[in-house]
Amino acid sequence: MSEHSWRAGDRSHTAAEHGERAPLVILANFVSPLAVDLSERSVLRGWSEQAARKLWLTRPGDVLITPAPLSDAFRRYAFERLGIPDGSVTVVTVPDAPLLPTAQALAAHGLLEPLRALVRERPGACLLPTALDAASVALAGELGVPVVPYETSPPPPATVKAVARLNTKSGFRAVAHELGIRLPYGRVCTGAELFRVTDEVLSVHERVVVKPDRSAGGHGLYFVTRDDRTSQPMPSVDTHWVVEQYVGHTTAVSAQGYVTAGGADVLYDGEMRMSGGSFVGYRSPLDDLSDLTRAELADWTRVLGRHLGAEGYRGPYSLDAVRAQDGTLHALECNVRRTATTTAHALVTRLVHGGRPVWSTGVAGASLPSFDSVLARLTGSCLDFRPADGEGVLLYTDRPVNGSGWRYVAIAADHSRLASLEGRLAATLKPAVL
Incomplete structure (x- = not known):
């Protein structure tokens, strides 16, 4: 497969998403009807605890709206590695409100007027939502700001409805049949x-x-x-x-696409780490698919992106699939939103200059009392990522609520070094046996 077909290491779309052209109001709307019914409060609350990762997208002058508070330790840690002053980003915490998406919870908690004041202080600000739902588009209208990457006008209602439909299993299956994308029965x-x-x-x-x-x-x-x-x-x-x-498979894979007015392209691909059908991590790029199979995944992703573009959608999306035991690829679903890997990819692109690093996300189990105690373990084992090194482990989110599932991003020069890095991480955080 040619380099042009994958644009490996291309920063153009990442820059458009997280560039320095104007301040961003980053809306971590993990509580959204796009992903699950809003009555599933415990599930949404659990997802919201991961919203801290959106801090990695910020630059000085940005505003981060998050459904879960950030600890001082995590903020200091992230800002130090990003090289931006602590206090240069405004963080607004929005507690959940029953049956309301994050964008509407702002008004329910009396936070809409303070947010308007923050926007007035930031001429040219844009809203960057995790999920393009109707509530986030309405919020952008109330604030008088565009939605990234829409520059001149907001996404029309028909586009928002198409996005909601494609984030269902049935909606994806209907479109995939039309587009000739292979599906399980x-x-x-x-x-x-x-x-x-x-x-x-x-x-x-x-x-x-x-x-x-x-x-x-x-x-x-x-x-x-x-x-x-x-x-x-x-x-x-x-x-x-x-x-x-059920397709008996050897690998679960995903490709991340991006739609612009000029078409759709593939930014990166990777292997999804699954447990009992649930997503628990990612490793990018793919290194164990044949060129033909990887090309088919890329082709499907572009075809889907062109369909999204025709519906008026602009921005990121992903296509998930499995490789059957006979090597055949079967698509399972798409996610028309910023997914669990988009922030990690943006982070790696931002911190590693030059080369084409491989990276992964995962969860390391360690019952340690604080964020700083885990960081001390990483530092003591020479695992802590530093931008000058271009390799190491980053603590991706804040201290987990359960105190043991620490989410990380690992970055290395190649897959062999990445595997070694993750092995060392597991050994470093392995609970002591008494």
């Missing part, structure tokens, strides 16, 4: 039909995946086999589901 149904449809698909395939129509990160999906039909509670009759053939 599957059926769309309501909660009232779910058990019957599951039995019908199991009559053809020995194992199936049952997925809520609107879900992210593997939340709510479960597996059923002919010989082990695990009892599941009866879902609400008006919910929507996809029952899909």
